[in-house]
Amino acid sequence: MTRDYSAFLSRKMKDDGSERGSSPLEALGWHPYFAQQISVDELAETPPVRIVEVHRNTLHVIGDGFDETIPPLQETTVGDWVLLDRDHPRSSRVLERKSLLKRRAPGTDRHVQLIAANIDTVFVVSSCNQDFNIARLERYVALAFEADITPVIVLTKADLVSGIQSYVDAARAISELVSVVSLDARGDEPAEKLADWCKPSKTVAFLGSSGVGKSTLTNALAGSKSIETQPIREDDAKGRHTTTRRQLHFMPGGYLVLDTPGMRELQLADAAAGIDDVFADLHDLSTQCRFNNCRHMAEPGCAVLRAIERGDVEEARLGRWRKLKAEEAFNSASLAERRTKDKAFGKMVRQIKKAKDHKGMGR
Numbered sequence: 366m367t368r369d370y371s372a373f374l375s376r377k378m379k380d381d382g383s384e385r386g387s388s389p390l391e392a393l394g395w396h397p398y399f400a401q402q403i404s405v406d407e408l409a410e411t412p413p414v415r416i417v418e419v420h421r422n423t424l425h426v427i428g429d430g431f432d433e434t435i436p437p438l439q440e441t442t443v444g445d446w447v448l449l450d451r452d453h454p455r456s457s458r459v460l461e462r463k464s465l466l467k468r469r470a471p472g473t474d475r476h477v478q479l480i481a482a483n484i485d486t487v488f489v490v491s492s493c494n495q496d497f498n499i500a501r502l503e504r505y506v507a508l509a510f511e512a513d514i515t516p517v518i519v520l521t522k523a524d525l526v527s528g529i530q531s532y533v534d535a536a537r538a539i540s541e542l543v544s545v546v547s548l549d550a551r552g553d554e555p556a557e558k559l560a561d562w563c564k565p566s567k568t569v570a571f572l573g574s575s576g577v578g579k580s581t582l583t584n585a586l587a588g589s590k591s592i593e594t595q596p597i598r599e600d601d602a603k604g605r606h607t608t609t610r611r612q613l614h615f616m617p618g619g620y621l622v623l624d625t626p627g628m629r630e631l632q633l634a635d636a637a638a639g640i641d642d643v644f645a646d647l648h649d650l651s652t653q654c655r656f657n658n659c660r661h662m663a664e665p666g667c668a669v670l671r672a673i674e675r676g677d678v679e680e681a682r683l684g685r686w687r688k689l690k691a692e693e694a695f696n697s698a699s700l701a702e703r704r705t706k707d708k709a710f711g712k713m714v715r716q717i718k719k720a721k722d723h724k725g726m727g728r
Contacts, residue, residue, distance in 0.1 A: 512639075515562070550582045
């Protein structure tokens, strides 16, 4: 029987009534959501650990009294909580996730790439230079919305431009549900301006292109220069890959930060709801169209096109919405087809093995 052990693993009170500091598990981002998935027997036999780093052939996990590397587990990613079976690590159970960031893997191979699990806030980072791209920001925000993660747009290099407000206004126009913060990634500004989301026991992640300041922001929050950074190219403001793997970093404030490599390609899949949340105005208008299957191209009675004629919606925004929805639908269908084929192939293999076993028994 699974019981709620959140009280057992939560903060305790001192004899004088004051609150103790976070437990080792809470410092790693432990939450009642995970505690409710554990039975008393599992808690004693397979202690919870969190994946803080993924290597090619190992996982780095940390728990209460644990700091080890274990063999890789199927379908896991940085941020996952695992009930560690020390005798048989590959049999360790992965706890149900509170959130999951994923994308269609780059290239032509049709599969999902897991980015990170159990993130509370995603800081979508963009520089105030040629890197600034509304369509890319919309993709990242849709990714966060789909995962039920709070997105915050962080505009870096604000100290290097005179017209910062134009960047802020453009970012705010993406969604009224998303906060926008402009700052200098160096010094004290990141800790001051991101404090509302960087609370004890929380896990935050920086996502964005190479060279936008993700590693610089992590260093600023840590109060150190432990993570290597590199300058951008002057001719096109493109960054060089500094971070090469996804890793959780412990911050002095009692929270964790995930620094990620820059993503040259962010293909969305299984993210229809997230896209609708980003383009909530267009989604709501589409429900008023005369036809349920309206493509918002030239159909009569299209509420979206009427809004564009009135000047209520920018035509460019409609174009980005249509493009993103079409891409997501294609990717989702491709992945579903791949899953079906994989399932059929697995069934065939099992049938062949079963037939061989039956034939062997008949000899």
